[in-house]
Amino acid sequence: MDQDNLIEMVGVQKSYDGAHLVIPDLNLSIRRGEFLTLLGASGSGKTTTLMMLAGFENPTCGQIMMDGRPIQDVPAHQRGIGMVFQNYALFPHMTVAENLAYPLKMRGNDKTVTKDKVGRALDLVQLSAMAERKPAQLSGGQQQRVALARALVFEPELVLMDEPLGALDKNLREHMQFEIKQIHRQLGVTVVYVTHDQSEALTMSDRVAVFHDGRIEQLAPPAELYDRPSTAYIAAFIGENNGLDGVLTDSSLVLDGGLRVPLPGHGLLPGLRARAMVRPESVRLSKDLSVSVQARVADMAYLGDHTRLVARLDNGNTVVAKLTSGALPEDTSVGAPLVLGWEPEDMLVFPQGAAGF
Numbered sequence: 001m002d003q004d005n006l007i008e009m010v011g012v013q014k015s016y017d018g019a020h021l022v023i024p025d026l027n028l029s030i031r032r033g034e035f036l037t038l039l040g041a042s043g044s045g046k047t048t049t050l051m052m053l054a055g056f057e058n059p060t061c062g063q064i065m066m067d068g069r070p071i072q073d074v075p076a077h078q079r080g081i082g083m084v085f086q087n088y089a090l091f092p093h094m095t096v097a098e099n100l101a102y103p104l105k106m107r108g109n110d111k112t113v114t115k116d117k118v119g120r121a122l123d124l125v126q127l128s129a130m131a132e133r134k135p136a137q138l139s140g141g142q143q144q145r146v147a148l149a150r151a152l153v154f155e156p157e158l159v160l161m162d163e164p165l166g167a168l169d170k171n172l173r174e175h176m177q178f179e180i181k182q183i184h185r186q187l188g189v190t191v192v193y194v195t196h197d198q199s200e201a202l203t204m205s206d207r208v209a210v211f212h213d214g215r216i217e218q219l220a221p222p223a224e225l226y227d228r229p230s231t232a233y234i235a236a237f238i239g240e241n242n243g244l245d246g247v248l249t250d251s252s253l254v255l256d257g258g259l260r261v262p263l264p265g266h267g268l269l270p271g272l273r274a275r276a277m278v279r280p281e282s283v284r285l286s287k288d289l290s291v292s293v294q295a296r297v298a299d300m301a302y303l304g305d306h307t308r309l310v311a312r313l314d315n316g317n318t319v320v321a322k323l324t325s326g327a328l329p330e331d332t333s334v335g336a337p338l339v340l341g342w343e344p345e346d347m348l349v350f351p352q353g354a355a356g357f
């Protein structure tokens, strides 16, 4: 066991019905103090993983260790793990202060310690003035801050958050993302955060585990996921990407429909089917790039800081480009011919058969 790891999940499997494994084989180490996000589409196994960490679900197989000790047999309330959910589940008949005192009383803290800790937790989420209110007298954002304070009030080493901001509108959500990050920095607590929102995952996390069909397809810091996706699935899931499918030759990809895209030094076997991927911000209007293709304008949208161009290649593929405003001649119209290009190093090539493609 690596001392830097707070949690280790080894060979964890989960089946709800005894027949189908929703988590086939999960291996995950969570570092002490990190902000780790489980990101994935609905049904990919994020909540199941969190529930097994919390102790509300048992793994069908495998080991979960916290601080080097197996915790499968430790009941949820004895694991010392704080939890925040989307529907905050505050006690409606209790005041904010009473809601925060509850987990402390459960853990046998005396009155003085409880009062002190509740006061500090309220300070942390800037709700000291609301201590005597009932949840119904608070806004959605305030209620979620109480839920956050309640998860932190007993000073757990690990806090699990399952889509905690899902019910909030965009502005409040962004504000709360910032607050949660600040609290994480301030307390140094380990956070495992679940979201299906990739921008939330990228802005908040030290590392992101991308879930796909119950498996972690890639676990990496945000910039690495974006710049060095390990599969075509990740490349398309994180940010936007153009995918061009075809068959490799020594130095090109012959797209379905016959169009040839130069692909110098791709390092894969000729004859393989492959997908080349290039991000919209890497596509430019220039004949002087090593990779260039003939296209026609299919659609354009002026978006202030950039223009979004959808171009159709001769074989029918579309390519989206994010062009700096001014790059397109003003009289450009739908149907106009143009040459699109990009640098070879901005293109990723995935052979068919790699996960997600």
Ligand SMILES: Nc1ncnc2c1ncn2[C@@H]1O[C@H](COP(=O)(O)OP(=O)(O)O)[C@@H](O)[C@H]1O
Pocket (backbone or CB within 6 Å): 016, 017, 022, 040, 041, 042, 043, 044, 045, 046, 047, 048, 049
């Ligand atoms: N209590 C349950 N009983 C049976 N199947 C479940 C249960 N909870 C989740 N599942 C199934 O397990 C899979 C993973 O679900 P879940 O972990 O909730 O995914 P996510 O949180 O990523 O949306 C899904 O196919 C879902 O239908």
Ligand SMILES: [Mg+2]
Pocket (backbone or CB within 6 Å): 046, 047, 048
């Ligand atoms: Mg879920």
